[in-house]
Amino acid sequence: MLSKSIALDREHDIAVARNEVRLIAAQIGFRLTDQTRLATVTSELARNIIKYAVRGRVIVNEMKRAATGASGLRLIFEDEGPGIPDTDLAMRDSFTTGGGLGKGLPGSRRLVDEFTLESTPGAGTRVTVVRWIN
Ligand SMILES: Nc1ncnc2c1ncn2[C@@H]1O[C@H](COP(=O)(O)OP(=O)(O)O)[C@@H](O)[C@H]1O
Ligand SMILES: [Mg+2]
Numbered sequence: 194m195l196s197k198s199i200a201l202d203r204e205h206d207i208a209v210a211r212n213e214v215r216l217i218a219a220q221i222g223f224r225l226t227d228q229t230r231l232a233t234v235t236s237e238l239a240r241n242i243i244k245y246a247v248r249g250r251v252i253v254n255e256m257k258r259a260a261t262g263a264s265g266l267r268l269i270f271e272d273e274g275p276g277i278p279d280t281d282l283a284m285r286d287s288f289t290t291g292g293g294l295g296k297g298l299p300g301s302r303r304l305v306d307e308f309t310l311e312s313t314p315g316a317g318t319r320v321t322v323v324r325w326i327n
Pocket of ligand 1: 237241242245246272274275276277283284288289290291292293294295296297298299318
């Protein structure tokens with residue numbers, strides 16, 4: 194099953210990752226609306242990495258549910274940036290430390306089936322999302 198890592202080193206890599214995730218989602222069999230959801234999530238979370246952590250990567254894993262055989266996509270956005278001191282606060286609608294809209298994290302959570310935010314100040318941040326084909 195497909196697994197790949199896309200480097201996020203500069204602004205342009207956000208669009209590269211977004212397009213790549215959309216393409217992989219289409220190949221796996223996600224409908225257009227889900228392709229767009231996953232592309233949007235990729236854009237938001239990749240942008241956070243470039244903006245707040247300078248660089249990082251997104252790891253794309255195709256998934257297969259053992260019980261049903263259903264396909265899905267897992268995206269892991271990780272960086273070794275400054276981290277997030279209060280993750281509950283960061284997940285709140287409109288919370289921003291960067292003069293943004295503060296919708297990236299909470300909005301992304303609403304677009305996927307599974308969402309995990311892990312962060313250690315001084316060590317980095319990892320956001321894991323999963324969306325299943327239903
Ligand atoms: N990868 C990251 N590293 C460090 N801080 C982050 C990261 N992603 C998000 N944050 C923090 O979480 C806050 C909320 O993020 P988000 O919901 O995307 O809103 P916005 O980007 O508009 O500020 C950011 O303002 C920032 O403080
Ligand atoms: Mg953001």
